[in-house]
Amino acid sequence: NAGVTQTPKFQVLKTGQSMTLQCAQDMNHEYMSWYRQDPGMGLRLIHYSVGAGITDQGEVPNGYNVSRSTTEDFPLRLLSAAPSQTSVYFCASKGESYGYTFGSGTRLTVV
Amino acid sequence: GQQLNQSPQSMFIQEGEDVSMNCTSSSIFNTWLWYKQDPGEGPVLLIALYKAGELTSNGRLTAQFGITRKDSFLNISASIPSDVGIYFCAVPTSGTYKYIFGTGTRLKVLA
Numbered sequence: 001n002a003g004v005t006q007t008p009k010f011q012v013l014k015t016g017q018s019m020t021l022q023c024a025q026d027m028n029h030e031y032m033s034w035y036r037q038d039p040g041m042g043l044r045l046i047h048y049s050v051g052a053g054i055t056d057q058g059e060v061p062n063g064y065n066v067s068r069s070t071t072e073d074f075p076l077r078l079l080s081a082a083p084s085q086t087s088v089y090f091c092a093s094k095g096e097s098y099g100y101t102f103g104s105g106t107r108l109t110v111v
Numbered sequence: 112g113q114q115l116n117q118s119p120q121s122m123f124i125q126e127g128e129d130v131s132m133n134c135t136s137s138s139i140f141n142t143w144l145w146y147k148q149d150p151g152e153g154p155v156l157l158i159a160l161y162k163a164g165e166l167t168s169n170g171r172l173t174a175q176f177g178i179t180r181k182d183s184f185l186n187i188s189a190s191i192p193s194d195v196g197i198y199f200c201a202v203p204t205s206g207t208y209k210y211i212f213g214t215g216t217r218l219k220v221l222a
Contacts, residue, residue, distance in 0.1 A: 031208040043212035102153030
């Protein structure tokens with residue numbers, strides 16, 4: 001049972017490049033979320049999904065797109081990377097009980 | 112937007128000491144959760160609290176749901192080196208799926 005799998009673990013992008021951070025869960029969880037973690041700012045919610053085909057914005061959605069075509073996958077897209085998007089990104093999923101299960105993160109650097 | 116403030120921001124303690132940290136908000140919440148993040152990993156759920164005044168333990172960890180429902184506290188007794196990490200509080204802000212996290216308390220244990 002893999003839980004929440006994020007790829008890649010590390011990525012360096014040039015300003016203006018686009019990329020997709022992948023997230024997959026094998027627990028049949030309905031709810032999935034993307035967070036970014038920056039020093040001193042904790043974890044901030046980017047986007048979340050309450051089921052396949054349903055997504056909504058979190059606290060810091062600008063510059064990011066998401067889609068949820070299946071229960072298992074919830075990719076995060078950066079259309080035009082900016083240095084301000086340098087961060088560690090976490091994907092998480094949960095079922096009906098309290099508590100999200102997190103992936104191990106993607107460390108993104110935009111130069 | 113809603114914000115969870117954690118205190119202290121960081122702390123160094125000697126192995127064997129007890130640790131206390133707290134999380135406060137200007138809003139009322141009906142559930143409080145505590146997570147721990149080990150270096151290089153995603154956060155892991157430690158304790159969930161569902162009722163004002165509730166005191167819940169998980170091994171050497173004890174958490175309390177503040178009576179005002181605007182705060183929560185986490186205590187670690189007899190700290191050991193593996194307690195090193197970042198501790199986050201979290202609350203669900205919309206139904207049971209949109210979580211916000213606190214700014215984190217970074218704990219370092221000196222052997």
